[in-house]
Amino acid sequence: MSPIVSAQHLRKSFGDHEVIKDISFEVAEGSVTAILGPSGSGKTTLLRSLNGLELPDSGVVEIADARVDFAEVTPNKRGRLPREQRAALARLGAQSGFVFQAHHLFPHKTAVQNVTEGPIVVQGIDPAAADAAGRELLDKVGLAAHADKFPFQLSGGQQQRVGIARALALQPRVVLFDEPTSALDPELVGEVLRVIRDLATEGWSMVIVTHEVRFAQQVADHVLFIDGGLVVEEGPPSEVIADPRNPRTREFLRRILDPI
Structure with a gap:
């Protein structure tokens, strides 16, 4: 079976600082890949590169039947990408x-309106149908x-x-989870992790940058240490x-799991 995500030879620099150095990996459909590593190691940049929120300098990303060779993604003289x-x-x-x-919810919209914004505006779903589906997703995450x-x-x-339900609403x-619990008070972490665990049990394909x-x-199912x-x-x-x-992996885990 072909992977649902394939990242090949990704590189990304900010000025003279190379943040991602020739990273390749694959994600099997229905599996969970966790990305671990110290702050500043390139985890978030790598995750954002998978869907084009960050544009790598080179490398290829494939998700399902969509494929982008970032070496070919070049702005024109006005700084815009060709159509x-x-x-x-x-x-x-x-x-x-x-x-x-951070949650990045629309503050002037209700929870269900935040969830249905994408399906209605981006996918053209009927508002009533989107509302029903959005409420079902909020029920799934306990809200x-x-x-x-x-x-x-x-x-x-x-x-x-709500942010998780919003991501699921686009089917x-x-x-992709970017440190989904890092902005939460410790007593609130468990409720978010339970939802992610439930999604894993249901067979959702996921890539999670986490310090947990x-x-x-x-x-x-698979772990990358970066x-x-x-x-x-x-x-x-x-x-x-x-x-x-790897000695570096052992050192990192020792500091995280046994900090004293």
Whole structure:
């Protein structure tokens, strides 16, 4: 079976600083890939490169039947991308749902309106049908009773769960999570992780950048440990987390799991 996500030889620099250095990996359909690593290692840049939120300097990304060769994505003299390249990036982005660190909800829209905005505006779904589907998704993430509340009336964990429902509303082939619990108070982390665990059980394809190492060990099928823009070690969590071979991986995990 072909992978649902394939990233080949991705590179990205900001000025003279090369953030991603020739990274390649694949995600099997229905699997969960966790990306671990220290701050500044390139994790978020890599994740954002998968759907074109960040434009790598080179490399190829494929999600389902969408493919972009970023070496060919070049702005014209006015700094704009040609129409064909914009269309290719749009096709790639449409294959994934993105859950941000900060919730990025529309403050003037209710929870269900935040969830239905994409299906109505981007996909042209009938508003009544989108509303029904949006309420069903909010029920899935445990927020049926909060569908008509505004973001300021919700806790941080509830807002993040709205963000997850919003990502699912577009019926993506893969869901990308960027440190989904990093902005939450510790007591709210569990409610978000439970939703992600449920999605994994349902067979959603997911790529998760996270610092929750124990959670990654329980949920992920495959783990990438990234440091300095490189994949230092990868494999199943039983190897990378429970029995890492690379000294840098061992050092990182020791500091995270046994900080004292």
